[in-house]
Amino acid sequence: MTLPFAAAEVASQPLATAFALPAHFYSGEAVAKLEQSAVFKRHWQLVCHVSELADEGDYVVATLGILPVILIRTGAGLRGFHNVCRHRAGPLAECSGKSLRQLRCRYHGWTYNLDGSLRAATEMKDAQDFDIAGIRLPELIVREFEGLVFAAAESPPPFEDYVEGIAARLAQAGHRLADLRLHRHLHYDLDCNWKNYLDNYLEGYHVPHVHPALNQLLDYRNYAIDVAAWHSVQHSPLDGAAGPYGSGEALYYFLYPNSMLNITDGRLQANRVLPLANNRCRIEFDFYYADNGDAEALARRQRDLDFSDTVQAEDARICLDVQRGLDSGSYTAGRLNPLRENAVHHFQERLREDYRRALAE
Ligand code: FES
Ligand SMILES: [Fe+2]
Structure with missing residues (x-):
């Protein structure tokens, strides 16, 4: 099989000198097809x-x-x-x-x-x-x-490695995801490549520019990102006790290749991004709460859903604009910000590793 990229394009890149993935990885059917076997079949x-x-x-x-x-x-x-x-x-x-x-x-x-x-x-x-x-x-x-069910089609990495460190961090923060219950399931279909959506999810760099209301709730100066073998976690102190998330800390977990856990006190919003075609993806949202369901709790959930819809609309708009830029022929690959885009780098390093394995096979 001829592969839709050269070995040099998928070589590992140190964070300090890293470029983003080249534009052609975000369009065309050949990469999308290869990702089904090289990425989605092999991971949790x-x-x-x-x-x-x-x-x-x-x-x-x-x-x-x-x-x-x-x-x-x-x-x-x-x-x-x-x-x-x-x-x-x-x-x-x-x-x-x-x-x-x-x-x-x-x-x-x-x-x-x-x-x-x-x-x-x-x-x-x-x-x-x-x-x-x-x-x-x-x-x-x-x-x-932690109350969540993961599945893989064939020979994924050891599950203990996949979730290493997550349980301890959740326990330390007092989150008990297993106690939560599903409140609402919804999805959004977007005309962009699935990786484009994730690149955007994986950095808070855009928050002050794209999400003015969310930026009021998060403490951008103390917004930080840790990366592990198979996951990254963005975390930020919450400023707005009056906002839909209360105070405390927001944790945004990404588990390679396409699972996200957005956690605040007593609440989990889980997302999956699914490739529908090379230029189309579906983002599934599941909202879980520990609330007892009284009127006040239900009103808080509705505020959360409404606010999430606003943030999602802002992300959707920028992802579609970025997809147009990627498809335009104007762009190849730009430099990543080591401070703000280390989780984008982590995601793309994992992808490059899967692409390299596909080359080797
Ligand atoms: S019985 Fe399943 S496809 Fe025919
Ligand atoms: Fe965003």
């Missing part, structure tokens, strides 16, 4: 909160990159499978639900047990050498962490 991705899979038979339909998947609470624990029938690729479930006893394909009715094995294939008695026992749904690797 956030799927849902464990409370969404609390009872036996609960199931959640999601996507890892472009791979449709289903996670199920079975009698043998949490399991995940490709949501793609082995007959002719039909869907086994179209939306999340409860009380699942078996999986039945929507297309021609083949049924699967909750261990992924094919149970019955409708009207297939004339098919020669057709062995039901040899057919099963490919299984995912699933892990639970």
Whole structure:
């Protein structure tokens, strides 16, 4: 296979001399296609909160990159499978639900047990050498962490390395994500490359320029970013006790390649960015709260949702403008700010590593 970039373009770059990824990584189908196998298939991705899979038979339909998947609470624990029938690729479930006893394909009715094995294939008695026992749904690797469910399609890095240091930091700050419950799920589709959205997420450098209201709540001078092997965390003291987040500290975790955990006291806003095409992505938002749901708490949640929508609209607008710049032919790759863009650098270093592995293979 000819790869859509040269080895020199994906060499590791020290932070102090780093450039951003070249523009052509953000457009064209070849890079997007390669990322499905080189990035999305091989890494952990956030799927849902464990409370969404609390009872036996609960199931959640999601996507890892472009791979449709289903996670199920079975009698043998949490399991995940490709949501793609082995007959002719039909869907086994179209939306999340409860009380699942078996999986039945929507297309021609083949049924699967909750261990992924094919149970019955409708009207297939004339098919020669057709062995039901040899057919099963490919299984995912699933892990639970701090009340969150992560899954990977194949050979991801060790999960302990993936989340190293996060539990200790959450405990120190008094965050108990496992106690939170889902309040609202929503998504935004944007006409930009998925990495463009993440580059923007991964720096607070733009906050004073793009988010005037958010900038009032955060303490930009004390906004700092730590990076670890597989995650980065942006953190800022909160200034506005009157704002939707109260006081304390905001933590913005990014877990490579596409999961985000935005944490303030008693509240988690989890995001996933999913590539829909080379120039289109979906950002999923799940809002979780510890609040008891009284009128005051509900009003606070609504303020949070409204404010989040404003911030998202500001980010969407700049991402679309940046995508136009990237696609314009005017830009190649600019220098990164080591103080403010170290998490962008971290993300792009992880990408370059995956691109290098694709070259080597
Ligand atoms: S595609 Fe599933 S039964 Fe035909
Ligand atoms: Fe932003």
